[in-house]
Amino acid sequence: MHSSLISILLPVYNAGDYLAPCLDSILAQTEIHWELVAVDDFSTDQSWEVLQCYAAADTRIRCYPNTTKGLIPALRLAFQQSKGDLITRMDDDDLMPQAKLAILKKTLLDDDPGCVATGLVLYFSDNELGEGYRRYEQWINYLALNQSHFSAIYKECPLPSPCWMMRREDLLSVGAFDSDTYPEDYDLCFRLYQHGKRIVAAHEVLHLWRDHPHRASRTAPPYGDNTFLELKLNYFFKIDYQPQRPLVIWGAGRKGKAAAGYLSERGISFYWVCDNPRKWGKSMYGAVWQDYRVLSSLKDPQVIILVAAPDEQPVIAKYLSEIGEQGYWFC
CATH class of the missing domain: 3.90.550.10 (Spore Coat Polysaccharide Biosynthesis Protein SpsA; Chain A)
Incomplete structure (x- = not known):
């Protein structure tokens, strides 16, 4: 052999x-x-x-x-x-x-x-x-x-x-x-x-x-686009998406907005959270940005994290761990 x-x-x-x-x-x-x-x-x-x-x-x-x-x-x-x-x-x-x-x-x-x-x-x-x-x-x-x-x-x-x-x-x-x-x-x-x-x-x-x-x-x-976001989302919905669970996008920047647009175009419902109080209550693609702490009230959510800032990622990971979640890190 x-x-x-x-x-x-x-x-x-x-x-x-x-x-x-x-x-x-x-x-x-x-x-x-x-x-x-x-x-x-x-x-x-x-x-x-x-x-x-x-x-x-x-x-x-x-x-x-x-x-x-x-x-x-x-x-x-x-x-x-x-x-x-x-x-x-x-x-x-x-x-x-x-x-x-x-x-x-x-x-x-x-x-x-x-x-x-x-x-x-x-x-x-x-x-x-x-x-x-x-x-x-x-x-x-x-x-x-x-x-x-x-x-x-x-x-x-x-x-x-x-x-x-x-x-x-x-x-x-x-x-x-x-x-x-x-x-x-x-x-x-x-x-x-x-x-x-x-x-x-x-x-x-x-x-x-x-x-x-x-x-x-x-x-x-x-x-040219080294985020390859569409590829990632396409495979997420083929492999890991569970429609019976709440879907959450975390991130209000360019990647978060692109993901929200992707979901909106396909008629997929989702929650949209961030840690910026100035964004809370504002809407885009038919979804309203909410305080990230709403996650603790959702039952077994699937969380897609689209926050690339190195100083913010450990904070997000710590919060998710505290509420018993891990999330899918897209950046």
């Missing part, structure tokens, strides 16, 4: 000088039972030529030109061309620590089917690393160390897109890359959650995540 072939899916677009180090880090893996299926997504630099050069030198590497522009079509094509029992992803500007594939494989195969293996990540940059990336690294590694990924799924994507491995049949069972929804990694994570898959994490750094000005998460239109 441990000789199972790993298929590494690698979408490539204008990777420039980052591509060769990425490929070299794959070639340096201690695990040797792998194939690399790279798809060039209409690059205008030398990425295609680099891929062809590496493919000519190692038969485990195959490269294909994409047939339809986009990351999701590239992933689909790579998956269609893959042959492995185990599937993982890689980004064209990142690096693999030498034991990454070996540790992910062991973590996965030591557990039962229905699980996804991951590990810790480390951001790096040729320039100064942004504080937001440092916070995300700390947050996602905390989830891995505590095996609590899905507890925070509505906050941000809790599974690093280039640092997971799963059995082919498990990926197929959640629709693989059939969905057209971006961000594709977050959508896949929600589908894993929806289908009851488990995430198991090794406690080693298994991915070196490069930050640079041209990363897709910084420049590609699908990632």
